[in-house]
Each structure stands twice: as C-alpha cells, then as structure tokens.
Amino acid sequence: MHLEKIKPRRVYEDVLEQITKLMSKGKINPGDRLMGEREMANALGVSRTTLREALRTLEHLGLVDIKPGGGTFVKDQNLNQVISPLALALSVEQNSFHDLWEIRFSLEVTAAGLAAQQATPENLQYIEAALREMLSCWSDHASFSKADLRFHYMIAQASQNAMMSRLLQTFVVHLYEMSLKAGYSRFMHDREGVQTINEHSRIFEAIKNRNPEQARLSMQEHLQGVRRDLEGLLEDSTIDDSNMPKV
Amino acid sequence: MHLEKIKPRRVYEDVLEQITKLMSKGKINPGDRLMGEREMANALGVSRTTLREALRTLEHLGLVDIKPGGGTFVKDQNLNQVISPLALALSVEQNSFHDLWEIRFSLEVTAAGLAAQQATPENLQYIEAALREMLSCWSDHASFSKADLRFHYMIAQASQNAMMSRLLQTFVVHLYEMSLKAGYSRFMHDREGVQTINEHSRIFEAIKNRNPEQARLSMQEHLQGVRRDLEGLLEDSTIDDSNMPKV
DNA sequence: TAGGTACACTGGTTGGACCAATTGATTCTA
DNA sequence: TAGAATCAATTGGTCCAACCAGTGTACCTA
Known part of the structure; x- marks a missing residue:
C-alpha cells in the first residue's frame, strides 16, 4: 500500500494564498503598493515574520517588488526581467x-516558427540589430557571444509568447554557462566566425520573409550544428552528463 | 540614458548562495540532513529568521524538504515529486x-518522439496501463480524465528526460485545471469517448513500434484535435485569454 | 519661493521566547 | 530479556519587541 505523506499546513501558505488570489482576481494590480508589513500582518492576524515569509516567496516568483524603505509593489509584468524561478533550480540540480x-x-x-508568423517590425529590427552586432565584433569573443545570445533571445521575444520567451531565456543562458565551464570559448571561433553568421542570417531571412517552415528548419539546422560542436567537448569535459536522475 | 536599478544586497541571499553552492558541488547530497536552524544560523553568523528565509526559498525550489520536529533534508531528486517552482507562478500570472x-x-x-526512441519496457507497460484504464472507465468523467492525464505523463516519463517530464507535467496539469474552470468537463465526452481513445492508441502503437516520426505525428494530431475542441469553449469562457503581458 | 532639515515610516535584521511535533534514550512492564 | 510506555531533548513554526538604515514628506528656514 502506498500512502501520501501529509504535509502540515503552514500559516504563511494561507497568507500566500490570500494575496495570490487577490492578484489573480485583479483586486491588486501591477504598480499597486501593498500595505506596510506591520499593518498587513495585523490585518491578517499573523506575525510580521510569517507575513514576510509569504512576501519573500512572492518576490521569488517575480510577482512583487520589495523596496527597502519604500514599500512592496506589485510587479509590472511588462518588465521583461527574466528571473525565472527555474534559474536557480537549474544551477543546483544535476541535469x-x-x-x-x-x-x-x-x-x-x-519559437522561430512563431516568430516568422507574428514578429512585429520592431521585433525584426531588434533581431537584425543583434545580427549586425555579431558581424561587427566577431573578433571579440565576449561581445560576439553577447550578441549571439541576444539574437536568440530576440527571436524568442518575437514569438509573442511571454512564457515561452522566459523559459527559453533561462535555458539558453544556463546552457551557455555550462558550455563556458567546459571550455567552449576557446574553440568557438573555428565555427562561430564562419558558419554561425550564415546560419543566423538564414534564420533571420526566413522570419523576415514570413516563412515559418523555413524558419523552423533553419533554426533546427543551426542548433544541430552547434550541438555537434559541443558534443566533442562534452566527452572529456567537467560537465556531468551521467549523473542524471533517471525516471 | 538608461540606468539599471541597483538592488541592495540582502543577507539571506548570501546564505542562499552558500548553501546552493554546497549542493551543486556535491558537498551536500540528496538525503542528507542539514544542521538544525539554530546551529546553522550561528555557524553562518546570521539570525535564525534570516536563515529561515533562505531555507524557505530552497523549499520552494523543491531542493529541500523541511519536516517540523524532524529537520531539514536535501530532497532526493529521484523522487519525481513534480512540484515545479513554475506551478505557483503559473497559477498567479495572467498567461x-x-x-x-x-x-x-x-x-x-x-517527448513523444523521444519516448519512441528510448522508452523502456516498463515505460511501455505504464503507458498501456493508463490506456487500458481509460477504456475501462470511460463512462466516469473523473476517472477517465485522471487516466488521460496519467497517459500523457507516462509518455513524458518515457522520454527519459527528467526536466522535460517535470515541465510537461506542470503545464499539462495547469492547462487541465484551466479547462475545467471553463466548463470543459461537460462537453468532453462528445469527443473524448470516441475519438481520443483512437488517437491515444495510435500514439501508443507508434511508441511501441519504435517509430519516432509517427509518434510525433500522432501526438501532434491528437493535441490539435483537443485544442480545436477547447477553442470553441474559450471564446466565451472565464479563461482570460487577452490580458497577457506583451513582450 | 527654493533649499535644507527633521521626522515618521518602510523594509531588513536581530535575539529571545514559546508551542507542537518528532525522536531517541530511558524506564517500566510482562 | 524483549517489548511497551514514558520522558526529555531537539526540531521546526510562530510570535514579539526592538533597532538599523534607507526613503519620502512635510515643515521650517534663509
């Protein structure tokens, strides 16, 4: 027989629930300032300590902005501060x-396919700008990588899917950091300088020409190419590719 | 000119960093029991309150299991307790x-494609079991839906990609709950009873026959079908499909 | 009126206290 | 002696009161 472990209910979870409900029901809106901690704790009938645990959680979820000396504000979701709660989890878990x-x-x-369908002129402009920057500074590893990451992020943005964009950003950045640790930077230029520019151009053209299928295909080819390069590196690198939780 | 806002460094963030580093370096392993809060707070030179804010964060990330009266334990990642940090964020954000x-x-x-390539015999067994259960209790809405969800989850598991499985589970469950709120349950049977069984069977067969392309295609068709049904419902439902943060 | 200053208020942090639950050693019992 | 009941130490959960360091505002001054 298999029984579920019963979790003792905690007060701060009740608090969290009350606040999140107010937010999802629109009773509290982005930009709003919450009551002071002391006042709110009193209104909820809990201690300030407990309330703060709930607020801290909200902050981690990116739902609230706590300004010392100022107050607590409901975060404006339009700010694309991509601090996904996944980020920290990724950095710790052995994936x-x-x-x-x-x-x-x-x-x-x-995302590439969606971008080809729904990118705004502004999106296209940003993507192209990132592409140009890669061209202009391809001799500088750091700047090149930065522009590279921005190129991919701008495509994600162009998909018009905010959650997709957040997820992708998180994964891409994390994978990039893992690659750096494995020493990818040294060897990057062999490929990046010549091949990548072309591949990126193809992706951009497909999006610009509103050709979703081609955009998907170009992105697919590009990522497969990058991955092939990485694979050689991974075989004898410090990246742990075996210690993964199975099932 | 655009300047970035400087965030005041908080003590609990330092604490969090220390602990997560120990975890990612393997100094602390799944199953390990952490020091008591009082002792650890003393060792870190911070107050218990501050330490607790860090521990609470770790708990939300699913990295740690806090047992009142027992202690704090590093979570065993092998347990596929899918409490993604995304879950709460999803329930609050207006996506x-x-x-x-x-x-x-x-x-x-x-995932379907990967499952066709890598599913173990045990995986196949679980998927088939879920399928059978759908057949046996198709007259009971609740049980049917439960089996339906399990079917999809088992395929995700069969992909042998733990992170993928976690993400999918989170999204699928959340979407299911959103559908329920929109009144999908009433109308589900029109389609589910007849069509879905067939589609699910096709997916399972493709996976069983180690045919990734067919598995992807079958899953694609199935999901597109389900979505078509949902779309009619969404037009005049309580699901907010407009208030999404753009870019 | 413009500028500066004092003050009330905010979140950040601390230490101490008490509760309820768990755990493990101790003692009692059969 | 083996098992059961008991007790005490320990743990996390919650609360309280206090102080700090910034912020914002209202007031006062030049």
Whole structure:
C-alpha cells in the first residue's frame, strides 16, 4: 500500500494564498503598493515574520517588488526581467546537458516558427540589430557571444509568447554557462566566425520573409550544428552528463 | 540614458548562495540532513529568521524538504515529486491559455518522439496501463480524465528526460485545471469517448513500434484535435485569454 | 519661493521566547 | 530479556519587541 505523506499546513501558505488570489482576481494590480508589513500582518492576524515569509516567496516568483524603505509593489509584468524561478533550480540540480538541450531545441524551433508568423517590425529590427552586432565584433569573443545570445533571445521575444520567451531565456543562458565551464570559448571561433553568421542570417531571412517552415528548419539546422560542436567537448569535459536522475 | 536599478544586497541571499553552492558541488547530497536552524544560523553568523528565509526559498525550489520536529533534508531528486517552482507562478500570472498550449504542444510532441526512441519496457507497460484504464472507465468523467492525464505523463516519463517530464507535467496539469474552470468537463465526452481513445492508441502503437516520426505525428494530431475542441469553449469562457503581458 | 532639515515610516535584521511535533534514550512492564 | 510506555531533548513554526538604515514628506528656514 502506498500512502501520501501529509504535509502540515503552514500559516504563511494561507497568507500566500490570500494575496495570490487577490492578484489573480485583479483586486491588486501591477504598480499597486501593498500595505506596510506591520499593518498587513495585523490585518491578517499573523506575525510580521510569517507575513514576510509569504512576501519573500512572492518576490521569488517575480510577482512583487520589495523596496527597502519604500514599500512592496506589485510587479509590472511588462518588465521583461527574466528571473525565472527555474534559474536557480537549474544551477543546483544535476541535469544533464543533453536533457536541457533537447528542451531548448524543442522550444526554440517552435519559437522561430512563431516568430516568422507574428514578429512585429520592431521585433525584426531588434533581431537584425543583434545580427549586425555579431558581424561587427566577431573578433571579440565576449561581445560576439553577447550578441549571439541576444539574437536568440530576440527571436524568442518575437514569438509573442511571454512564457515561452522566459523559459527559453533561462535555458539558453544556463546552457551557455555550462558550455563556458567546459571550455567552449576557446574553440568557438573555428565555427562561430564562419558558419554561425550564415546560419543566423538564414534564420533571420526566413522570419523576415514570413516563412515559418523555413524558419523552423533553419533554426533546427543551426542548433544541430552547434550541438555537434559541443558534443566533442562534452566527452572529456567537467560537465556531468551521467549523473542524471533517471525516471 | 538608461540606468539599471541597483538592488541592495540582502543577507539571506548570501546564505542562499552558500548553501546552493554546497549542493551543486556535491558537498551536500540528496538525503542528507542539514544542521538544525539554530546551529546553522550561528555557524553562518546570521539570525535564525534570516536563515529561515533562505531555507524557505530552497523549499520552494523543491531542493529541500523541511519536516517540523524532524529537520531539514536535501530532497532526493529521484523522487519525481513534480512540484515545479513554475506551478505557483503559473497559477498567479495572467498567461493566456494559447501561450501555455503552444509550449505544451512543442514539448509533448518532442517527448513523444523521444519516448519512441528510448522508452523502456516498463515505460511501455505504464503507458498501456493508463490506456487500458481509460477504456475501462470511460463512462466516469473523473476517472477517465485522471487516466488521460496519467497517459500523457507516462509518455513524458518515457522520454527519459527528467526536466522535460517535470515541465510537461506542470503545464499539462495547469492547462487541465484551466479547462475545467471553463466548463470543459461537460462537453468532453462528445469527443473524448470516441475519438481520443483512437488517437491515444495510435500514439501508443507508434511508441511501441519504435517509430519516432509517427509518434510525433500522432501526438501532434491528437493535441490539435483537443485544442480545436477547447477553442470553441474559450471564446466565451472565464479563461482570460487577452490580458497577457506583451513582450 | 527654493533649499535644507527633521521626522515618521518602510523594509531588513536581530535575539529571545514559546508551542507542537518528532525522536531517541530511558524506564517500566510482562 | 524483549517489548511497551514514558520522558526529555531537539526540531521546526510562530510570535514579539526592538533597532538599523534607507526613503519620502512635510515643515521650517534663509
């Protein structure tokens, strides 16, 4: 027989529930300032300590902005501060590079297709700007990588899917950092300088020409190419690709 | 000129960093019991309150299990307790059904393909069991839906990608709950009883026959079908599909 | 009126206290 | 002696009162 472990209910969870409900029902709106901690704790009938645990949680979820000396404000969701709650979890959990890459691959190919359908002129402008910057500073590893990341992020943005964009950003950045640790930067130029520019251009053109299928295909090819390069590196790197929780 | 706002450093963030580093370096392993709060707070030179804010964060990330009266334990990642940090964020943020569905679609089609390549005999067994249960209790809405969800979850598991599985589970469950709120349950049977069984069977067969392309295709068709049904419902439902943060 | 200053208020942090639940050693019992 | 009941130490959960360091505002001054 298999029984579920019963979790003791905690007060701060009740508090969290009350506040989140107010937010999802629109009783509290972005930009609003919440009551002071002392006042709110009193209104809820809990201690300030407990209330603060709930507020801290809200902050981690990116739902609230706590300004010392100022107050607590409901975060404006339009700010694309991509601090996904996944980010920290990713940095700690022992996920294999392979697994994360599959997810990125899946999402980014989809995002490229969506971008081709729904990118605004402004989106296209940003994507092209990132592409130009890659061209202009391809001799500077750091700047090049930065522009590279921005290129991919701008495509995610162009998908007009905020959650997709957040997820992708999180995964892409994390994978990039994992690659750096494995020493990818040294060897990047062999490929990046010549090949990547072309691939990126193709992706951009497909999006610009409103060709979703081509955009998906170009993105697919690009990511497969990058991955091939990374694979050689991974074989004898410090990236742990085996210690993954199975099932 | 655009300047970034400087965030005052908080003590609990330092604490969080120390602990997470120990975890990612393997100094602390799943199952380990952390020091008592008083002792650890003393060792870190911070107050118990501050330490607790860090521990609470770790708990929300699913990295740690806090047992009142017992102690704090590093969570065993092998337990597929899918309490993604995303879950709460999803329940509060105003994400459009459409956006979440696109993500689910992308990931699940990929998962189906992977499952066809890598499913273990045990995986296949679980998937088939869920399928059988759907057949046996198709007259009971609740049980049917439960089996339906399990079917999809088991495929995600069969992809052998733990992170993918976690993400999918989170999105699928959330979308299901959103559907329920919109009154999907009443109308589900029109389609579910007849069509869905067939579609599910096709997906299972493709996975069983180790045919990734067919598995992807079958999953694609199934999800597109379900979505078509949902769309009619969404037009005049309580699901907010417009109030989504753009860009 | 413009500028500066004092003050009330905010979140951040601390230490101490008490509760309820768990745990493990101790003692009692059969 | 083996098992059961008991007790005490320990743990996390919650609360309280206090102080700090910033913020914002109202008031006062030049």
